[in-house]
Amino acid sequence: MAFRALHAQWGTVFAHLADLGCGHDWATIWRARPPAPLSCVECGHTMYAKTSHHGLHFFAHAPGAPHCALAEETVHHHLLKLELATAARAAGAHAELEVRGPAGTWRADVLATHPTGDWQIALEAQISPITRQDIITRTQLMNSDSVSAIWFTDRKRPPWLGHVPSARVSLHDEHGLLVTDALAKFTKGSWQSGPQTPAATFLKWIFTGQVVPHHRRAPVTAPLREWHTVWTAPRYVQDEAAHLAEAQRQLHERREAEQQRRDERLRAAQEHDRRRFGTDRSDDHQAAIDALMRRQAALEKPVYDFIRRATGSAPYIDEDPAPEFATGLPVYIGQRPYGVVCPVASRIPAARTDLASLVIFVASRRERDRIAAQTRPDQRIVVLSATRVRLQTDLAQSRNDARVTAAS
Template sequence: MAFAAIHPEAGRVDATLPDLGCGMSWDAVYKVRPRVALRCPACGHGVHAKVSSRKLRYFAHDPGRPDDCVWLNESLEHHLLKLELATSIRAVGWHAELEVRAPDGSWRADVLASSHDGNHRVAWEVQLSPITDDDIADRTHRYRRDGIGVCWVSTADRIPWIGSVPSIRVREPEENQSWTVIDGVAGFRYADGAWNLMTDVALVDFIGWVLREKAIVHQVLPRYRRIWRGSPDRYVRRHLIWTSPHSIDEEARHNLMRQRQEEWKRRKQEQERAAAQRRKAEEEARRQEEQRQREEREAAERAMREQRWAEQRRQWELQAEQDRLRREAEERHRQEQAQAAEEERLRQEQREQQAAHHWWAEVSAAQDQQLRTAVADPVWKKEAIRLTFDDHGPTAECGYGIPIYRPARWGTQLYGVLRPSPASLHRVPHSVPVFVRNAREAQLLTESGAIEPDRVIHFDLPDYEQLSLI
């Protein structure tokens, strides 16, 4: 729903005005054939004239409307309140336009009130959906930057931003009553020294006050920001209010009176402080004498305590030295044990290397190749997978056996170990199979109990090379 549209010849037309704002009757756009090519001012999509069940004239989007048009998200309450604002503005003799956009697109006023000479403009914004204080302050600044006054209007029960920007809260009419302003307008009573909210102001009257500058936005002085509202909330806090110049003068006069009172209180307090300082000086002199006598007694007691503490410190230092010597001895013993363990590890590694050397010396290159073929051929024939043997030969990580790899999805993985040394089986990775030439070699590996028999696989190959007869 929108109250404005773009006519292909007359330009912008306003459904709330009898002549549509351009000297044209409603019948010129409503149910005419061929239909007038009206467009939405916000999104440019086609619109057509309609009349609601309440006899409200407006423009509705044609089928296929864009979802991001700003006017599609406005409720019926939003539209009715905009219409009420425009009607009230026109009732007080000002010109009112609905849904007006800035030339540079920096703002879009729900209702823009303009004086007949065009020198004064006030934007009236209906804000029913939640908005942050920063967003509403930024949008208010955009209006002020272009020399346009602004008033935000809402019907919500609780408005977090009211009083931080020029704003009012209104109440919908009941039966034959009119729209009323119930928050945002206040008057200052000098006798009470406080602002009082006006909770029953006709909306059309308030709009007239604002446009005729009988009501202006006022930054409340800090001491008066607790504003009397009456039941049920009693007091509310406001930084900005709509009020009359007379109330602003009354606030300033009361503030001046309060300042004079505070100045009198300040001088009286200074006199009382001076008298208190004299009494304090006399008490301080007595206190200092008592303090001097007390310090003399404490100095004697302190000398005795320091003597006892000196003896105690000597005992502590002696104990600390004994503890240091003990820790050094323990550290030397630990280092000696670590060195002995390291030497034993190196000797063990040397023994394993010698055992591995003798172990591999038992087989020739031909026997080694024979064993590799016995391991790799069945896998190739059965699975078409080619095993690879580590080019570095026997490695310590595999118990001085030769690692066997098979292709994997991301490289290779360990398939098994070829002829690990019986003396280094504790180095063989867990769960991988071990391949040897025959049952004798298998028995040498399993008799120590360092590896499970079911992990050892042999091929009944002879211990010695067979000589070919030519």
């Protein structure tokens, strides 16, 4: 079944148009004797004009046709293409069905074109299953020819929805083709569901730039699904950018304040060492602290990768050691503490209860043994290789606790 064919004298004819797109009516090719000289635009095989029991006009291949993609398309798919073409025309665009790309590497279900040719957008009706990667690749092929693509489906949760510019639609008796999932607005720090709207209105907003596809960065609020790409007004894109910039500024201020407090604690510890042990011991203590910080920094990526593989979630690793985590780096999944990187063994007893439910990450078996001597017997301790970087010698590691203890 197809809605477009090639007439030997008139050129391309369209079954869904009253004048076939060439100034002739359906009766001139349907049941004509002799048969109208029609052929498939895809494979070149002879085609006939037909009418379904419900009055739908279409073209069908004559017997003996070769394998052809147009012949395998379903009525459901064709009807959705017709609805998209109708909506595109109502939105002010020229719409043509089943258009091949310049190099023949892609074919648009409906190609919507600006009246003056300023842009072209492929409107794709995707009913059958397709992988996320395949649909991304097909989108990129169209983009390489300066043609944007929007994918439409009436399926509930195809795996590609929201990974490319897309929308979920449904057919209503009163409103026709309705876009039910696509639009979003940014408010109160998150993306929320936008209104349902007729497909013609949705396309008009797109054609006029009133809504744009946007790769969101902020979280979503239910019932909006966690789509990577949403359709939204440009002002909401700006609102998200301003919100994230402000959040980043506040985070930077907090980190600067934390760094200042950390520097003050370090200066106090150094002064304590100078008074208690003299300059040489203070210098040794500072060297031990520096070695601990290098070890913690070297483990950040291995810890991130380990947790991502183990849980499927992206952790947040704090940049600053925390006293309540035995001077280790706290690790969070969402708002929940998950683990700690390289805590100081001598400071674990004071935090033993709080650390019991967390995973402790260390850089060597020697460090694991020192920490295990201070934790509960069932404490989980994971040794991760920091790409075998020599952060310090084993002797310096074994003396680390004694040196750091002097700061307490």
